[in-house]
Amino acid sequence: MAATAAKKQPPKRESASEAAKSTSSAQPEAHGAADAAVTFSKEEELHAHREMLLIRRFEEKAGQLYGMGLIGGFCHLYIGQEAVVIGMQMALTPGDQVITGYRDHGHMLACEMDPKGVMAELTGRRSGYSKGKGGSMHMFSVEKHFYGGHGIVGAQVSLGTGLAFANKYRKNGKVTLAYFGDGATNQGQVYESFNMAKLWKLPIVYVIENNKYGMGTSVERASSTTNLSHRGASFDIPGEQVDGMDVRAVKAAGERAVRHAREGNGPYILEMITYRYRGHSMSDPAKYRSKEEVQKMRETHDPIEQIRKRLIEEGHASEDDLKAVDKEVRDIVNAAAEFASSDPEPDPSELWTDVLR
Amino acid sequence: MPIEVLMPALSPTMEAGKLAKWLKKEGDAVKSGDVIAEIETDKATMEVESVDEGTLGKILIEEGAEDVRVNTPIALILGEGEDAGALSDGAAQAGAKQQKTDAEPPADEPTSGGEAAAKSAVEGAAKDEAGGKQSPQEAKATGSAAAAPPQPEALPEPDVPEGTEMVSLTVREALRDAMAEEMRADERVFLMGEEVAEYQGAYKVSQGLLDEFGPERVIDTPITEHGFAGVGVGAALAGLKPIVEFMTFNFAMQAMDQIINSAAKTNYMSGGQMSCSIVFRGPNGAAARVAAQHSQDYSAWYSSVPGLIVVAPYTAADFKGLLKAAIRDENPVVFLENEILYGQSSPVPKLDDYVVPIGKAKIARPGKDVTIVAWSIGMTYALKAAEELAKEGIEAEVIDLRTLRPMDTDTIIASVKKTGRCVTVEEGWAQSGVGAEIAARIMERAFDWLDAPVTRVSGKDVPMPYAANLEKLALPSVAEVVEAAKAVCYRS
Numbered sequence: 001m002a003a004t005a006a007k008k009q010p011p012k013r014e015s016a017s018e019a020a021k022s023t024s025s026a027q028p029e030a031h032g033a034a035d036a037a038v039t040f041s042k043e044e045e046l047h048a049h050r051e052m053l054l055i056r057r058f059e060e061k062a063g064q065l066y067g068m069g070l071i072g073g074f075c076h077l078y079i080g081q082e083a084v085v086i087g088m089q090m091a092l093t094p095g096d097q098v099i100t101g102y103r104d105h106g107h108m109l110a111c112e113m114d115p116k117g118v119m120a121e122l123t124g125r126r127s128g129y130s131k132g133k134g135g136s137m138h139m140f141s142v143e144k145h146f147y148g149g150h151g152i153v154g155a156q157v158s159l160g161t162g163l164a165f166a167n168k169y170r171k172n173g174k175v176t177l178a179y180f181g182d183g184a185t186n187q188g189q190v191y192e193s194f195n196m197a198k199l200w201k202l203p204i205v206y207v208i209e210n211n212k213y214g215m216g217t218s219v220e221r222a223s224s225t226t227n228l229s230h231r232g233a234s235f236d237i238p239g240e241q242v243d244g245m246d247v248r249a250v251k252a253a254g255e256r257a258v259r260h261a262r263e264g265n266g267p268y269i270l271e272m273i274t275y276r277y278r279g280h281s282m283s284d285p286a287k288y289r290s291k292e293e294v295q296k297m298r299e300t301h302d303p304i305e306q307i308r309k310r311l312i313e314e315g316h317a318s319e320d321d322l323k324a325v326d327k328e329v330r331d332i333v334n335a336a337a338e339f340a341s342s343d344p345e346p347d348p349s350e351l352w353t354d355v356l357r
Numbered sequence: 358m359p360i361e362v363l364m365p366a367l368s369p370t371m372e373a374g375k376l377a378k379w380l381k382k383e384g385d386a387v388k389s390g391d392v393i394a395e396i397e398t399d400k401a402t403m404e405v406e407s408v409d410e411g412t413l414g415k416i417l418i419e420e421g422a423e424d425v426r427v428n429t430p431i432a433l434i435l436g437e438g439e440d441a442g443a444l445s446d447g448a449a450q451a452g453a454k455q456q457k458t459d460a461e462p463p464a465d466e467p468t469s470g471g472e473a474a475a476k477s478a479v480e481g482a483a484k485d486e487a488g489g490k491q492s493p494q495e496a497k498a499t500g501s502a503a504a505a506p507p508q509p510e511a512l513p514e515p516d517v518p519e520g521t522e523m524v525s526l527t528v529r530e531a532l533r534d535a536m537a538e539e540m541r542a543d544e545r546v547f548l549m550g551e552e553v554a555e556y557q558g559a560y561k562v563s564q565g566l567l568d569e570f571g572p573e574r575v576i577d578t579p580i581t582e583h584g585f586a587g588v589g590v591g592a593a594l595a596g597l598k599p600i601v602e603f604m605t606f607n608f609a610m611q612a613m614d615q616i617i618n619s620a621a622k623t624n625y626m627s628g629g630q631m632s633c634s635i636v637f638r639g640p641n642g643a644a645a646r647v648a649a650q651h652s653q654d655y656s657a658w659y660s661s662v663p664g665l666i667v668v669a670p671y672t673a674a675d676f677k678g679l680l681k682a683a684i685r686d687e688n689p690v691v692f693l694e695n696e697i698l699y700g701q702s703s704p705v706p707k708l709d710d711y712v713v714p715i716g717k718a719k720i721a722r723p724g725k726d727v728t729i730v731a732w733s734i735g736m737t738y739a740l741k742a743a744e745e746l747a748k749e750g751i752e753a754e755v756i757d758l759r760t761l762r763p764m765d766t767d768t769i770i771a772s773v774k775k776t777g778r779c780v781t782v783e784e785g786w787a788q789s790g791v792g793a794e795i796a797a798r799i800m801e802r803a804f805d806w807l808d809a810p811v812t813r814v815s816g817k818d819v820p821m822p823y824a825a826n827l828e829k830l831a832l833p834s835v836a837e838v839v840e841a842a843k844a845v846c847y848r849s
């Protein structure tokens with residue numbers, strides 16, 4: 001896991017220009033270890049802590065509402081992976097775009113979409129981001145540069161490449177982040193996209209969220225090579241493995257990758273080593289992994305616990321301060337849940353709208 | 358005030374489960390995310406995680422309790438500064454709040470949990486509380502088409518000997534048995550797909566097959582539909598007999614090129630030299646609340662392609678007998694299952710080798726006033742509508758098409774010549790649908806016998822919406838079939 005990345009490379013700090021150099025080498029390099037030394041300012045720590053906590057509490061609430069029958073269908077929770085989207089978001093410039101698959105609630109909150117609108121979409125109500133028509137897997141916000149929310153494994157990789165194509169076409173300086181899972185890295189269109197992205201030097205960062213499993217299949221059982229950061233090697237796309245449980249490492253790698261893309265060097269791959277605590281979707285009994293494995297990740301790698309500890313140790317916050325943050329976040333989430341359970345269902349006439357413009 | 362922990366649902370259709378185990382004791386501290394208990398249904402075990410922090414104040418439902426209704430308070434958690442004294446009034450409040458929770462979904466537009474009946478919704482395991490749990494009475498009360506299967510008064514298949522013992526199997530079991538029997542009989546048969554082996558099938562259809570046949574014949578693939586469908590077709594061209602499972606047919610769109618361009622056309626293109634004996638199978642059509650990209654009926658798509666055989670059964674017996682026939686067939690067969698039907702049971706003849714011929718429709722319910730043609734889940738609407746119509750003195754003849762290509766037009770035409778009227782039922786879209794094809798064939802071959810235009814009941818002409826109320830509107834309903842049947846009988 002995260003430790004593997006650290007073992008591979010001697011901990012040396014890599015400057016952005018050095019990272020950019022490795023771009024041209026055919027053998028992509030892993031820099032993840034270098035970022036262990038990266039530190040955050042107090043403000044950054046506090047910000048990351050709060051944003052990750054918001055996702056955690058939101059997802060716990062979504063799980064609860066699902067249990068009560070208020071959310072239906074598929075509901076894929078992001079608990080455990082919070083540092084990935086928050087770290088990456090901190091590396092973006094306003095206007096940059098995000099696209100992902102169906103495990104998307106965290107990405108939307110990170111893009112500052114309104115928790116009420118997201119939760120109301122989960123419950124299928126009229127004030128949801130898709131007016132209740134999309135549900136958990138299909139939400140979008142052009143205003144927040146969030147392009148969904150896609151249910152077909154791998155589809156967002158080509159779509160994200162197309163967003164990057166448009167950005168290059170318009171010469172607007174924007175970068176696209178396309179998130180996908182370890183399982184998705186075996187889809188053919190991923191490689192078709194990699195090739196075009198490199199060929200045309202498209203400004204895109206491919207963020208692989210390696211949470212070790214695609215549904216019930218571990219990476220080892222699905223992939224002939226398991227270092228997913230090397231998946232761009234035959235297209236000469238540089239890649240790094242990153243400790244995706246450490247928000248600081250994520251942000252540092254994200255900044256390198258985004259700069260690389262923005263400066264016209266083409267795509268970059270970041271393999272985030274992370275973990276999902278919950279089952280694949282709500283009713284996955286998760287027999288394919290041991291309780292101990294999950295427990296160990298939670299106890300030793302939890303992204304929020306790590307930052308909590310640091311905040312206290314470094315005197316940036318007291319227990320009481322953190323309690324207050326938790327309360328503030330819980331209030332937001334409770335208000336969202338309240339809203340999402342009282343908002344009416346869509347008007348029946350909505351069945352027929354939005355099919356075409 | 359203590360916070361009550363409620364019995365969670367594993368899927369929108371789960372109504373009750375067993376509280377298998379408490380992992381925390383009264384007095385233990387709990388943080389959010391802590392696993393406090395395990396619950397079980399017949400299909401899965403799940404952990405209950407605490408959302409709140411505090412002390413486990415009181416366990417309200419003892420471990421081992423069966424049939425605990427969803428949303429029942431199972432424990433009380435004391436917040437910071439609360440002591441056990443808060444518990445007594447807490448329990449009362451929990452009860453009161455519980456009622457409120459129950460009332461939350463608008464009563465007239467229930468969410469799929471209570472209403473969409475046999476629809477189970479959650480990917481992964483444990484998909485079918487639905488079919489299993491809802492009683493026929495409930496199903497009738499809600500008027501949902503998808504509930505417990507109306508049992509066709511089917512005449513037994515002609516080739517089932519008199520006095521054959523019938524066993525009740527779920528569709529899921531029937532499919533598994535069919536694959537196992539064919540794999541025992543023919544070494545060339547193997548199963549491949551996502552999560553078919555170690556996970557025992559995303560919908561638990563391949564349960565036990567890995568154990569019996571081993572990893573060389575029950576093969577987990579990566580998520581790479583276009584690739585593994587092509588690998589399957591290649592293996593079939595080389596003379597093996599693959600069963601390729603798509604987790605759902607929505608994902609087979611990734612593989613469409615290999616199914617149509619390679620599997621369906623190679624025999625023709627090679628002048629009959631190279632056959633492609635392969636079965637593509639998996640759930641097709643809408644599941645519950647999974648929205649547009651995961652709810653589509655491909656009946657019409659595949660049934661328009663020469664070189665393919667397309668099968669879409671309804672009863673467990675037909676699922677078994679037709680899957681066995683499909684595996685033996687020398688041609689590529691698209692075998693359309695339905696997630697909502699997986700958990701439904703019906704009688705299957707207990708025979709060593711029960712094979713149902715491809716290409717034959719079945720009269721599921723005889724009648725003389727109007728012909729209703731359906732297949733797969735569409736049969737639930739058709740049979741229930743026939744029951745309703747009977748109450749009003751209209752005797753509907755229900756035809757279960759079972760095979761969509763080649764289509765048993767003769768059976769349809771014979772029935773229409775008797776009734777003079779026909780209604781088709783499908784979950785797919787009307788335009789270029791199977792119903793449209795049936796209407797055209799009836800017009801071509803029985804125009805003079807028609808007393809009313811053929812009428813199609815179909816899914817609405819929109820992508821599937823997520824919201825419970827809209828989803829219900831998007832799907833066909835028993836009421837629509839009844840209305841259409843009455844209209845063609847001029848009885849509206």
Ligand SMILES: Cc1ncc(C[n+]2csc(CCOP(=O)(O)OP(=O)(O)O)c2C)c(N)n1
Nearest residue numbers: 103151152153181182183184213214215608
């Ligand atoms: C084309 C396609 N095939 C299969 C599925 C079913 N499915 C949904 S998620 C999933 C696993 C994906 O795993 P991964 O890419 O690792 O993402 P994670 O769920 O771990 O975030 C599968 C097989 C799908 N949605 N689309």
Ligand SMILES: [Mg+2]
Nearest residue numbers: 181182213214
């Ligand atoms: Mg994964």
